[in-house]
Amino acid sequence: MSEEKASPAAADTPAAVHGAELGEGRSLEQRCLLRLAPHLLGRARRGIVGSSRYAVRLREQVRRAAADAAAGAVLISGEPGLEKDNIAALIHFGSPARRQLLARVNCALLRSDGDELFGLHGDGLSLLDCLGGGSLLLDQIDRAPPDLLPALLELARTGLWRSPDQPEQARRFAGRVFLTAEAAVPGCEGFVTQIRVPPLRVRRKDLGEWLRYGVRQRARKLGWSPPPRLSEGLVKRLQTCDFPGNVRELTLLIERALRQCDGPERPVELPEDVFWTERRPQTLARFRDQGAGDLWPSQTLERWQSGAGPSADSHLRKYTIDLLAELSPPADHGDLMARGEAFIKPYEAVKRS
Numbered sequence: 384m385s386e387e388k389a390s391p392a393a394a395d396t397p398a399a400v401h402g403a404e405l406g407e408g409r410s411l412e413q414r415c416l417l418r419l420a421p422h423l424l425g426r427a428r429r430g431i432v433g434s435s436r437y438a439v440r441l442r443e444q445v446r447r448a449a450a451d452a453a454a455g456a457v458l459i460s461g462e463p464g465l466e467k468d469n470i471a472a473l474i475h476f477g478s479p480a481r482r483q484l485l486a487r488v489n490c491a492l493l494r495s496d497g498d499e500l501f502g503l504h505g506d507g508l509s510l511l512d513c514l515g516g517g518s519l520l521l522d523q524i525d526r527a528p529p530d531l532l533p534a535l536l537e538l539a540r541t542g543l544w545r546s547p548d549q550p551e552q553a554r555r556f557a558g559r560v561f562l563t564a565e566a567a568v569p570g571c572e573g574f575v576t577q578i579r580v581p582p583l584r585v586r587r588k589d590l591g592e593w594l595r596y597g598v599r600q601r602a603r604k605l606g607w608s609p610p611p612r613l614s615e616g617l618v619k620r621l622q623t624c625d626f627p628g629n630v631r632e633l634t635l636l637i638e639r640a641l642r643q644c645d646g647p648e649r650p651v652e653l654p655e656d657v658f659w660t661e662r663r664p665q666t667l668a669r670f671r672d673q674g675a676g677d678l679w680p681s682q683t684l685e686r687w688q689s690g691a692g693p694s695a696d697s698h699l700r701k702y703t704i705d706l707l708a709e710l711s712p713p714a715d716h717g718d719l720m721a722r723g724e725a726f727i728k729p730y731e732a733v734k735r736s
Contacts (some may be wrong), residue, residue: 414506415513422486422510424520427472432596433589437581444578445470449477451576454559456539458571461580464631468522470580471561475518480559484517486510490527490535496547497531503548511544511556518559525564533570540574583633584625591618593630597637598653605645612652624660636660 431442448457457474459467468487475485488510493499500510511519519538521527527535538544539560543553562568562575571577583590594613602610626632640657644650 411506411508415508418504418508418510418513419484419486422488424468424472424475424485424487427476428466428469429596429600430473433586433592435586435588437586438589441470441578441580445473445477448474448576448578451478454478454480456560456562456575458562458564458568458575458577459580460564460577462582462627462629463565464627464629465580465582466630467563467580468520470578471518471520471563474561475559478559480516480518483558484514485520486514486517487520487522489522490531491523493527493531495528495530497534498547501534501544501546503546509546511554514556514558516557518561519556520561520563522563523565524562525566525568532568536568536570539571582626583629584627587622590622590633591615593633594618594621594637597634598641601637601641605641607641607645607649611641611644611650614652614655617653617655617658620655621658621660626660632660 431438431445457471459470461467471487472485475481475483488500496502503509521535521539524532524535534544538556539562542556542560544556545551545553562571583593591613594617598613599610602608628635636658640653643657644653
């Protein structure tokens with residue numbers, strides 16, 4: 384009987400053999416680092432810029448969270464563009480665990496079973512196993528799949544997690560967990576330290592420092608030495624803008640301005656016309672434009688009832704709270720919310736009637 388010649392198996396192809404050799408040649412630590420590489424944050428991009436009381440308070444919150452001996456979970460919340468992941472990095476790299484790794488996972492991109500985070504791949508290790516005693520940043524946890532959110536919160540609260548490959552076996556994550564969110568996250572109450580990052584529109588005092596810091600940083604990358612100056616008139620003009628994109632929008636504004644002037648003859652002082660942005664007047668001016676008067680005088684109620692004033696309750700609430708922050712800054716965010724609610728309630732009652 385003649386022996387049949389078998390076709391080469393896929394595992395015996397040169398590419399597969401070479402890949403197996405590489406895999407065998409790498410240590411477990413190397414394989415873990417390769418898996419973690421797309422998620423790692425090597426350092427904080429910048430510190431807390433500014434000298435306003437908001438910046439001082441945020442800096443103190445970061446310091447306390449970094450010094451927390453229990454290394455408890457931290458929820459960092461705020462509007463888009465505030466670099467909340469950088470706050471987490473400041474805490475991690477300012478803590479005793481600074482020599483450990485920090486990995487970021489975008490919860491908005493996770494599957495409902497969390498396989499990217501909890502799944503056992505290749506050599507039977509999950510991303511959490513590879514991270515070991517490092518820190519995990521669950522970015523945009525408010526956008527996580529609803530079916531996955533309880534498991535993510537349990538991980539932050541107790542460190543316990545289960546793999547979809549072995550759901551019967553509970554495992555424990557030894558590291559610290561950070562969370563970021565733009566909206567409220569039900570279920571976080573009681574076990575997280577919450578840090579609310581204030582938007583730029585309530586930190587107008589810090590804008591000059593932000594602008595000069597950003598120009599110095601970006602000019603250095605472009606090879607400008609010394610960096611160009613900014614006039615006080617330019618700073619005051621930009622302070623009339625709300626910057627809804629916050630730090631991200633401001634960074635793009637600075638980069639665009641510098642690139643417009645990056646030529647053979649670089650100016651000593653940046654001209655104002657290279658800093659252009661959509662006109663967004665201060666909150667107080669917006670109130671006046673919408674018929675709110677200077678400080679909600681009595682005629683505002685008449686204008687509101689006639690339809691000339693603000694019509695959307697959600698927008699009214701937002702702008703009222705912003706206005707209160709701008710005119711008479713409260714002691715903390717809770718105080719601001721309480722004053723905003725009390726301030727708005729009589730007008731809502733009139734509107735309903």
